Amino acid sequence: MKLIAGIIASILACLLISVAIELPRFGDPHSPANEYVASYYLENAYKDGHVPNVITSVLADYRSFDTMFETCVVFIAGVGIMAILFGTSKKSKHAVQIKSLPSNNSVIIQTATRFIVPMMQLFAFYVVAHGHYSPGGGFQGGVVLAASLILLALAFQLKGGLAFMSKKAMIGYATAGVLLYAGIGVVCMLYKADFLDYSALAYVLPSTDKVMARSHGMLGVEIGVTLTVMSILFGIYTQLASNGHMDEGL
């Protein structure tokens, strides 16, 4: 098998390297990839949605459908990992025994965590809210929030982390996040626009024109992404760390 794998990998390498010489030059601002659709995005993103961060604009407006399915991928990963690890037997011959050590209750770590976690969560909210003007957005903020929860779970044992966000809360937040995203799209459909066409939100939100409605729609969608990513990433950590039982962890 090693030989067959080696042959396949080297054939692929030779094929791709022989093409790599003929691709457009690295860093060329006028290559076809940089010219056609991408330059439209750069030139018109601010005009269409009043959002200077072009990445957020493309992610949440022009290609928002891809982002909705990306959020669904995160959701499915959480559901799938819960499904796979459900019912792992504790009595099997090879079951891993996870025990909390006395040294896990370190005063230094717990005190430092108490200072750091609120700052992390505040920074995460800033990253989400300011995603229109600086690098940031839903996924990034959600990951920082999940990291703060994982830090809690590491410092105060898994039970401490679960006290902050229980399994039911995780399911609730994840479902709320994706429903918020898809729900905004359905609200747009109710006002005679296409799915995820935020300009229809101008009829719903008070005193906004079509351009600002897009900006607010993007923010709402990013908040949905944050909720789902935060809860599912923390859920994946608790499931993997406790072998599916959600009681004792690393």
Added chain:
Amino acid sequence: MANFNYIIVVIILCLGLWAMLSKKNLIKKCIGMAIFQTGIILFFISMGAKKGATIPIIQQGYGAHDVAHQAIQASHYANPLTQILMLTAIVVGVATLGMALSLVQRIFNFHGSIEEDEILNQ
């Protein structure tokens, strides 16, 4: 050497592919998968690089109205399309890796080993 970035990306890709197919330890296969996906992400990102360009956030002038009045030159900003496609690919990679690791945990719980030949001999 012309387009050295693509050549490095191809080497990373093929190393990851070889690791996925030939290694017997399941965790090494997962690591190979992560390397393979990293190679693809690098390929897309280096496709969108522009010489002398900055991040794709429209520079605000000293007043907000300046942005609306200046014409925006696309060659000043890096390509946003490839970066967004790769945000999606990174998320998909994380999800797949999580699922692979949970499967490895379940395999160890049942079979007692994470070496492919030992599992197949059982």
Added chain:
Amino acid sequence: MIETLLTLQLPILIILAPLFAGFLTFGIGSFNKKLCAPITIVGTGLSLICAIQVLSQVQQKGPVHYFLGGWIPPIGIEYVVDHLNGMVLVLIAVVAFLTAIYSVKVVEKELSKRIHFFYTLFLFLVTGLMGITITGDAFNVYVLIEIAALSSYALLALGQKKSFFATFNYLIIGTIGACLYLLGVGFLLIQTGTLNMPDLAYQITLQPYSAAIFIAFILMVCGMFVKMAFFPAHGWLANAYASAPTAVGCLIAPLMTKVSVYVVIRVLFSIFSVSYVFDILNISNAVIVLAVAAIVVGSIYALMQQHFRKLCCYLIVAEIGYMMGGIFMGNANGFFGGTYHLIADALMTAALFMVAGAIYYKQGTLDIRKWAGLFKKMPITMTCFIFVACSMIGIPPTAGFFSKWYLISGALQAGHYLFMIALLFSSLINAVLFFRIIEYAYFGSFSSPNSHSQERSEAPLSMLLPLVLVIICMMVLGLYSQDILKYFIAPINPFLGN
């Protein structure tokens, strides 16, 4: 107002119905497990109604376009439904709806505590498969392939304990396939700058001899070959599907490989044109050789199996060989045969797995040597099995006969005599296989020791009704084959000179 609203928004409603049903099943079903099955049946039922409506719209007015977010392509993502799309969407919706009804009893018995996980992942798998079919954007196909794939990994791992290792193998190989496809999309982007399928087709005609376009084609098609278990990447299929739960097998086995075949048809004929694939590249012969190998290897391995589901899985490998041979043949009859076989084979595989599930539910074994006396005990199930067997062997007027007819006439026209011989060989092997099973099931009753258990113990109605409906769909497909070919496949046949 509601009427026009609904008619315009139908393409997106096909996807939203199972998607929202999936969210609701997980949110509500985690707390109240009895609501999972009704929500699933309603979600797939709504999707089926919308898919049939869209197909009739396409039939009357031509391809339907839907712009997501209101942005015109290539700036935004576009949904395009033409005849091919519409048919595959209806196929997915029918199989999903019937499997949802079929699964109610089976899931209670096999997966009693994980019902909400099963139905949530079921609905996401259906969403992913439908999304792959309906989209007109090359990168969106990758995201939805991953949704379908992740749901299928988790669903397959719900099976017996030894399914974990097979699912892990499937995960590794499935990721290779999807990532090769993504790499191909990257090469297309680097050379053309767009991701929208009709736009890509136009840009490729402007620079047909570019090396990057050639590599993109190879990578996209090879990635999809890996995902559809085409020879030589067929080893993962039998192990992965054989130890899965019954209802999971009924959903995944008919649909996942066929949707990958659909993606190959799209890549071949809607992104790269006929003249590129068959005149400039001229790879038809190479793929037909692989198709012949797939048919021969699949049939021979199927003959060696005693476990019924593994047998069906190797038959899938052979059937994929039929489809790929037909599509890469290069003439109108081959395309008719390959595309018609896509739909016929999905229904046949669904029926086979439903029969297997019914027998496993009642008798507890899938070893065909232990199926003695089944004709007396489960007459309706075995009658349906005979219909499927006739179709797989290729007896007129079943659907299998017509697809073999068109494939053979296409092979004769194109001069691929080896493919024609492989098709006839495969029919012979199928005949031997199925008659052997029918012999075990019919004649075993007289020699079995427990002759007191001769009374009927038929599968429950919720499992029989979907099976009978699938058989009826399969027979309708066969009896009306000329109409279906004329009205649904001929408009999209790129070899008919329109």
